[in-house]
Amino acid sequence: MGTEWDSVSYLNWEDLRRAIDYDLEQERNFSYAGLSADEIVAHIARFVSGLWRFMLLEKGIRVLQLFLRFYIYVPFGFDVSNNLFADHSWYFRNALVRANYKNAQKGIDYTPIYLERFFRILLLGDQ
16 A cells, blocks of 8 residues: 555656756746736746655755745845744645645645645735
8 A cells, every 4th residue: 555645746767857957947938027926926836846846855845945045036036034934844845745746536636725825925925
């Protein structure tokens, strides 16, 4: 019997470099011009969710947090402290899992809603 992680969409190591290059290229070519705050949050959540597939669970989340803090500061000017990540690391991790987890037998499908909520708090100051 498998574990709950069996249905999280990870890539095999052979496709890793190609997939990362593809995701980063797509992001480089994406234009945020004219997007609403909600659309920006939704796009960043999808981008981060995709990157997480390339990382080992706990260590990868820490690396992703550091990357994300830099990534959203440079183009957007969001100066994000590590406090929200540190104080809510369990929620962030679980939100990443839910954005990538599917279990048809249990009626669970991928959902970015929890990750989007996290980014709304992080970037827009929502409660």
